[in-house]
Amino acid sequence: MTFPLGGVVFKLASTLSDGDIEPFYVYTSVQTVDITRNVKFLERGIAASEIHYIHRALRAVSALRKRLQPDVLGEVIATYSASTNQQVVSDCLKSILESVGQHTGASAASAKVCEPEVAMYFGLLAQLLLLDGNEYERGAQLSNVLVAMVSSTQRRTLDPVASRVFFYYSRFFEVVDRLSDARSSLMNALQTATLTSMKETKAMLLTLLLRNYMHYKLYDQAERLAAKTSFPADAPNNLLARYLYYMGRIEAIQLNYSQAQLHLLEATRKAPLNATTAGFQQTVHKVCVIVDLLMGNIPERSLFRIPILRKPLQPYFELTQAVRVGDLSQFQEVVHRYQDKFLQDQVLVLVQRLRHNVIKAGIRSISVAYSRISLRDICLKLHLDSEEDAEYIVAKAIRDGVIDATIDHEKGFVKSAEIHNVYATSDPQHAFDKRITFCLNLYNESVKSMRYPGGDHRKELAYADEAIKREREFAQELENEDFDDDVDGDAMDEDL
Structure with missing residues (x-):
């Protein structure tokens, strides 16, 4: 016995294995209805030129992906055809059917006309089927057909679907290790999207091109691309976070x-901190921690206590501890232990730059602890190779302002300057003046924003009152004319 409930079908069975009799429910999805409902949203959005209907259909793709079958998709596509002047759409539908292993077609009498957005939506579902089925070569071939269709069809309602098609287009070529082959197509599509004001597609293409350049370590070209282009201001948050x-x-x-x-911190704020975006948050915070250390800052310990970040950031927590205390041997031990992890995260180059920061932190702590110390002792404490290296590093730290000390080259020691009482100087006065100025400016801006508008709006109100009065007088005149007409008509009836 079967009965429908909420767009799905539940089948009631009365027998179990081993002869036990107990009712249970078997879940069976009705995918044809789901796809057809989404297609209706697409058609409504096309007819009304409203993007939010298309976004509503695309939001259901993730749930539909888990229970999508090739034969069901082929059955839905078979009910559509393209008109004679849409040969590109017709060829695209044939390619989609071939990619999912279906060769059926609808009769000319019963076939419905397929819009380019609907054909692209079918292509997106076919891309998901091929990607989940590990059929990457067929997916790359189908993606080429879909990209060619996007370049030949320039419609504003195609923008949301096209952006997702380009994402999986790049993904297929990345999986088959031919990402460089997709670069020229992405560049041409970016030029077309810029000229046709397809903002969501442009945002997606910019992120894909940056990822393409970073995959092959072409950082100079990626920087030139970012300098010559502008990211759309009203792009979705997920694309903006990835771009940042x-x-x-x-x-x-x-x-x-x-x-x-700045870019990394803004990226973490654009993406919510939950289980859905855990992977992205972990990836961004790994780079953000290293950048903070390179700037001489120490990340807050609370960052490493967040549940979704605690385990992935454990190597970076130990790295932060080594940099904070300035222990070069501990730093080298952490880098050696987690070298494969850093290489997998593609941050090993940045981690290796931290060696100078560790040495600076060690020199700073030594300068605070000792008023006078020999270069040999510095070499032993920082585990440097020779006293010449220690002398060079200390001299550079003095020049950069890390420590306030002098080097006696003849006797071979470093003498730290006496620590002055900072409250005996004018530094606290300048600090308080800066804070007071900020508070006063904030107060003045708040007062200005809360002021009432001037008297200009009263003229508009007076004009509106006059307009309302004229409309009432006009309506009253119309009523009087109608009354006069009725009176004349009655008089004529009496005369007759």
Whole structure:
């Protein structure tokens, strides 16, 4: 016995194995109805030129992906055809049917006309089927057909579907290790999307091109692309967060740590901190921790206590401890132990740059603890190779302002300057003046924002009152004219 419930079918069985009799429920999905419902949303969005209907159909793709079958998709596609002037759409439908292993077609009398957005939606579902079925070569071939269709069809309602098609297009080529072959197509599509104002597709293509360049370590080209293009301001948050992450990685490699830190922090704020975005948050925070250490900052310990970040950031927590205490031997031991992990996360180059920060932190702690210390003792404490290296490193730290000391080259020791009482200087006065100025400016801006508008709005109100009065007078005149007409008509009837 079967009965429908909420778009699915539940089958009631009365027998179990081993002869036990007990009722249970078997879940069977009705995918044809789901796909057809989403297609109706697409058609409604196309007819009304409303993007939110198309987004509503695309939001159901993730749930539909888990229970999608090739024969069901082929059955739905078979009820559609393309009109004679849409040969590209017709060829696309044939390619989709061939990719999912279906060769059926609808009769010319019963076939419905298929819009390009609907055909692209079917192609997106076929891409998911091939990706989940590990049929990457067939997926790459189908993606080429879909990309060609996007380039030949320039419609605003195609923007949301096209952006997702391009994502899986790049994904297929990345899995088969031919990501460089997709670069020219992505560049051409970016130019077309910019000219046709397809903002979501443009945002997706920018992130895909940055990932493409980073995959082959072409950081200079990625930086030039970001400098010559502008990311759409109203792009979805997921694309913006991904774009900011890639920009942070590029800026970090290019030694621009301050901009990298801003981009990475904004990327973490754009993506919510939950189980759904756990992978992205872990990836971003790994780079963000290293960038903070390269800038001379120490990340907060509370960051490493967040449940979804605690285990993935354990190597970075030990790395932070080594940098904080300035222990070079501990730092080298941590890097050696987690070298494969850092290499897998593609941050080993940035981690190796931290060696100078560890040495600076060690020199700073030594300068605070000792008023006078020999270069040989510094070499032993920091585990340096020779006293010449220690002398060079201390001299550079003095020049960079890390410590306030002098080097006696003849006797071979470092003498730290006396620590002055900071409250005897004018530094506290400047600090308080800066804070007071900030508070006063904030207060003034708040007062300005709470002020009532001027008297200009009263003119508009007076004009509105006059307009309402004129409308009432006009309506009253119309009523009087109708009354006069009725009176004349009655008089004529009496005369007759």
